[in-house]
Amino acid sequence: xxxxxxxxxxxxxxxxxxxxxxVAYCQRNGWAVNIEFTDDPHPRNxxxxxxxxxxxxxxxxxxxxxxxxxxxxxxxxxxxxxxSAFDATxxxxxxxxxxxxxxxxxxxxxxxxxxxxxxxxxxxxxxAYATDKPVGSRY
Amino acid sequence: MADIDxxxxxxxxxxxxxxxxxxRELVGLKPVKRRIREIAALLLVDKLRRxxxxxxxxxxxxxxxxxxxxxxxxxxxxxxADILHRLGYIRSNHLVSVTRDDLVGQYIGHTAxxxxxxxxxxxxxxxxxxxxxxxxxxxxxxxxxxxxxxxxLQVMESRRDxxxxxxxxxxxxxxxxxxxxxxxxxxIAHHIDFPDYNASxxxxxxxxxxxxxxxxxxxxxxxxxxxxxxxxMRQPHxxxxxxxxxxxxxxxxxxxxxxxxxxxxxxxxxDLMTLGPDEILASRVFxxxxxxxx
Numbered sequence: 001x002x003x004x005x006x007x008x009x010x011x012x013x014x015x016x017x018x019x020x021x022x023v024a025y026c027q028r029n030g031w032a033v034n035i036e037f038t039d040d041p042h043p044r045n046x047x048x049x050x051x052x053x054x055x056x057x058x059x060x061x062x063x064x065x066x067x068x069x070x071x072x073x074x075x076x077x078x079x080x081x082x083x084s085a086f087d088a089t090x091x092x093x094x095x096x097x098x099x100x101x102x103x104x105x106x107x108x109x110x111x112x113x114x115x116x117x118x119x120x121x122x123x124x125x126x127x128a129y130a131t132d133k134p135v136g137s138r139y
Numbered sequence: 140m141a142d143i144d145x146x147x148x149x150x151x152x153x154x155x156x157x158x159x160x161x162x163r164e165l166v167g168l169k170p171v172k173r174r175i176r177e178i179a180a181l182l183l184v185d186k187l188r189r190x191x192x193x194x195x196x197x198x199x200x201x202x203x204x205x206x207x208x209x210x211x212x213x214x215x216x217x218x219x220a221d222i223l224h225r226l227g228y229i230r231s232n233h234l235v236s237v238t239r240d241d242l243v244g245q246y247i248g249h250t251a252x253x254x255x256x257x258x259x260x261x262x263x264x265x266x267x268x269x270x271x272x273x274x275x276x277x278x279x280x281x282x283x284x285x286x287x288x289x290x291x292l293q294v295m296e297s298r299r300d301x302x303x304x305x306x307x308x309x310x311x312x313x314x315x316x317x318x319x320x321x322x323x324x325x326x327i328a329h330h331i332d333f334p335d336y337n338a339s340x341x342x343x344x345x346x347x348x349x350x351x352x353x354x355x356x357x358x359x360x361x362x363x364x365x366x367x368x369x370x371x372m373r374q375p376h377x378x379x380x381x382x383x384x385x386x387x388x389x390x391x392x393x394x395x396x397x398x399x400x401x402x403x404x405x406x407x408x409x410d411l412m413t414l415g416p417d418e419i420l421a422s423r424v425f426x427x428x429x430x431x432x433x
Contacts, residue, residue, distance in 0.1 A: 059233050060263025062301040067259070 001109030003041050006082060006098040016065065019083070019101055023061035026085035031096055032056040033064050034086060035071050039079040039138045041107070041128050054086055054093075068101060077104050078139050104139035143187055152186075154179050157225050161218065166347065167340040171215055174331050175222060182226045199299050199328045200228060203271075204307040205314075206333025209381030212307040213269060215333075219305060220265040229303060233264035239273040242287045250283040254290045262301045271306035272316035292322050336379050338368050345383050349414070354391065359416035367419050370428035386422065393418040 004010055014022070026033050033055050036048035051071040055064055064083075071081055081102040086093040108129035115123040130138040149155065158179065161172060181198055188195060200223065204212040217234055224232035237257055244250035258266065268274070276282040295304050306323075308316070310332065317324040324330075336344065342365060349355055356364060367386065371377055394414050398406065 055259075058259055058262070059231055060301070062298070063259035063262040066262075 001107055003080070003100070003103060003107055005041075005043065005080075006100055008099045013103070014099070014101065019068070020061045020065055022097070022099070023064045023083070026097060027059060027061065027064075029085075029087070029096070030089070031085035031087045032093070033058075034084045035064075035067055035081065036084060037071060037075045037079040037081045039104075039135065040131055041080060042110075042126070042131070048080075048082065051081075072102060076102060079104065106139065143191065145183070145187065148187060149183060152183055152227070153225055154183065157222055161222070164347075165211065165215070165218075166343045167336050168211060168215070168333065171211075171331055171333060174329060178329070179222075179226055182228055186227070197228075197300050199326070201295055201299070201304045201327045202306070202329040202331060203313065203317075203327045204305060204331050204333060205310040207309065207335055207379060209379030209383075210333035210335060211380060212333055213267075216265070216267045216305050216307060219267075219303075223265065223303060229265065230263040233261075234267055235261040235264065236267045236269060238269050239284065242268070242274065242291075243283050245283075247283075250286045251290060254287045258290070258294050258302070262298070265303045265305060267305045267307065270308050272308045272312040275316055275319055277319060288320060288323070292326060295326050338365070338372065341368050341372075341379070341383055344380050345387060348384060348387055352391075354387075354412055354414055357413050357415050360414050360419050363416045363419040367422055367424055370424045374424065374427065386419075387414075389422070390414050390418040393421055 008014060023033055034053075035051035037051060038045060038048040052067060055067065058064060068081070068083070075081060079102075080100060082098060082100045084098040085096050087096045110126040110128050113125050113127055115125070117123050158172075158176060161175065165172070178200065185195065185198065202219070204216060206212055213236075216236075220229070220232055220234035223229045235257065241257055242250070242254045244253045274284040274288055276284055291304065294302070304327075306313070306327070342361075345364060345368075346356070364386075368383075371382060371386070391414070397415070397417065398410065
């Protein structure tokens with residue numbers, strides 16, 4: 001099941017050229033671009049692992065793409081990778097743009113779980129099949 | 140086949156004003172200006188060729204600036220980012236100026252990330268390495284400079300459309316540096332030598348500097364400064380425009396003292412702007428020149 005998270009997620013995956021242009025847009029606006037990755041695809045999993053620090057002082061998309069490729073060398077097909085752009089103008093860092101750049105080839109999807117609760121009521125929750133396996137060996 | 144109008148694309152590129160500005164604001168430096176002109180022409184022709192579908196590799200523009208102290212290496216490098224950006228060769232108009240400290244780490248494993256960090260910061264623009272020969276220290280075999288040099292070489296080769304590297308340093312030491320790192324010499328397409336200034340160029344530089352700071356010479360002071368330059372150029376440790384700047388700074392100091400000591404008179408704007416002959420003639424250089432050479 002294809003995960004849809006962040007901007008552009010209903011479109012086909014962005015090519016490197018398209019990613020470059022998105023990053024250029026972020027840098028033109030003075031936002032710091034950050035690379036994150038995770039192997040837990042649950043939508044409520046907000047805080048992903050950071051690949052290095054947010055790139056506050058880089059002025060050119062080529063440098064961000066370089067870092068992204070470094071991250072891909074390690075996590076391509078083993079995790080989801082996303083780019084987030086942070087805007088510091090309000091006085092704190094707030095996310096302006098966030099999109100997936102890479103996803104594992106095989107995305108097993110989610111199971112719907114029902115829990116019998118008091119008085120015949122039922123609670124629903126979702127669980128990613130990927131998380132059956134321990135961290136690091138999920139994809 | 141349609142004619143290609145080189146004059147029109149020259150007009151459209153906005154290169155003309157850039158070169159004129161360079162001529163106006165930098166005194167002398169003929170070989171440097173000639174080389175910049177050549178680079179501009181090459182980039183223009185390259186663009187024309189691309190427009191009609193003749194493909195070619197983008198030219199390498201890594202440069203090395205060599206010359207004596209005070210010949211304007213750093214000044215030109217700062218301009219270079221602007222020029223290359225206007226010529227459309229680099230994507231953004233920014234110059235990252237570094238020295239050995241910024242590239243080389245202090246312990247094992249520190250150098251590579253540090254160098255890469257700087258390279259990433261410079262991408263899209265110009266990386267200027269001042270006093271580049273300090274990167275290589277043959278007397279210490281455990282020096283980490285070599286590691287930094289290797290990363291630099293690799294990036295200069297593989298990502299040449301992402302950044303332009305400019306090395307600068309004194310001619311003799313840069314020669315030694317290139318001899319011990321032959322890879323560097325061959326990866327740099329443009330070796331530009333900055334000539335020393337002659338007396339009249341130094342005079343022009345002095346007047347330009349004064350004008351920028353809203354000062355001027357009185358006619359006698361101008362004449363005295365000409366004699367000062369003649370004497371100073373014969374002395375050791377003469378560093379061209381830098382010596383001129385220092386001399387002018389000292390003259391300003393003496394002018395301030397003179398104005399301060401003659402207080403009581405009403406001062407005019409003219410007085411505040413003008414450097415008199417006494418300020419120049421008080422210099423130690425004249426005393427030294429009067430002594431017979433030992």
